[in-house]
Amino acid sequence: MQKLRKLRAKKGFTLVELIVVIAIIGVLAAILIPTMLGFVTNSRVTSADSTAASIEQQIDNFLTDADTAGYGMKLGQNNIATITIEVTDTGWELNVTEVSVAPGTSTGLTNAFKETSTTSWQGSATVDADATKADNTGNATALLAITLRDLFPEMKSAYAWCYLVGGNCLYVAYTADSNTAVTTNFPTADDFETGTYVWDGNTAGISPDGLIVGTAPKLTLGAASAT
Numbered sequence: 001m002q003k004l005r006k007l008r009a010k011k012g013f014t015l016v017e018l019i020v021v022i023a024i025i026g027v028l029a030a031i032l033i034p035t036m037l038g039f040v041t042n043s044r045v046t047s048a049d050s051t052a053a054s055i056e057q058q059i060d061n062f063l064t065d066a067d068t069a070g071y072g073m074k075l076g077q078n079n080i081a082t083i084t085i086e087v088t089d090t091g092w093e094l095n096v097t098e099v100s101v102a103p104g105t106s107t108g109l110t111n112a113f114k115e116t117s118t119t120s121w122q123g124s125a126t127v128d129a130d131a132t133k134a135d136n137t138g139n140a141t142a143l144l145a146i147t148l149r150d151l152f153p154e155m156k157s158a159y160a161w162c163y164l165v166g167g168n169c170l171y172v173a174y175t176a177d178s179n180t181a182v183t184t185n186f187p188t189a190d191d192f193e194t195g196t197y198v199w200d201g202n203t204a205g206i207s208p209d210g211l212i213v214g215t216a217p218k219l220t221l222g223a224a225s226a227t
Contacts, residue, residue, distance in 0.1 A: 041212070045205030048214025051152075052174040055160055056216045058151050059083070059169040062144050070116040071140050073167040079112045085148065085160040088179045091128035092145045096121055112164075113140070163189050177211040185209045187219055196222030 066072040073079060080099040085092065098112045109121040118138055125142035127149060136142035157179040163171040171192040175182065185208040191197045197219040200206045204221040207213050 041203065041206070044212050045203075045214065048174055048176065048205065048212050049216065049218055050214070051155075051176075052160070052172040052214035052216040054152075055085075055148070055162065055174060056169045056172040058148060059144070059162055059164070059172075062147050063164070063167055063169065066140060066143075067114070067167060069119070071114050071119045071121070073113050073164060074111075075166045077166055079166050081109065081112045081164045083144075083162040083164065084181060085145075085158070085162070086179055086181065087155050087158040089156060091126055091131070092149045093124065093126040094141050094145045094148075095124045096141055097123070115140075119143075161186065163192070172214075172216045174214045174216075175207075175211045177213075182207075182209075182211070185211075187213065187215055191219060191222075192217070194222070196220050198222050198224050 063072050073081070078100050082097050082099055084095045084097075086095075087093075096109055098109055101111045108115075109123065113121040115121065119140055120138070121140045122142070125136075125139055125145050127136070127142055127145045129149075131142070131146055131149075133143055133146055136146065155176075158174065158176045159178045159180060159182055160172060160174040161182075162169055171187075171189060173187040187197050192215075195217070197204070197215075198208070199219075199221055200208050200210070201224065202221075204219065205213060205215075
């Protein structure tokens, strides 16, 4: 009988109390979830910025070694080239384009790059997981692709745009949200010159198309131009 009295004496939550608790949880969720999403987004942007800076540094290192070997980039502010990198599950594809000359006026890439009797730069190169430097000694573009592939083994899907001047990689824009060329709503050399980009209008590192883009050097949030 005493046990029954004790059980009857125990009281649970009333309906009103449960409603109040649920309401409090709802308010907290409405406040915390957007904040947590913001933290996650900022973390991804920071990671992308770090990767862009690493790509920039590694291309610089490669160009220095290539120059020692005789097939580096020519010095001077007029020797400009871009490199685009597309990483898919089938391999790394690099496309090299001279900016300092009109399209179709150069033989190979010799206006911006040096070459030796055995090694020169090619307009494009695609390397898979089995490609080796020993099998590509004559193709500087392929050698760079293999170097980057080996330095970033965790990178399985990505796109990067790199801007080279006089033997140095000056600017890099990188995203893991696309593995094909991003031709619109992506930072350009002009944006890096100003140091700002419109982004999505709210968050630096989020493109107008919703891609998380890392930049080196970092592009801050700029205002849209008046129309």
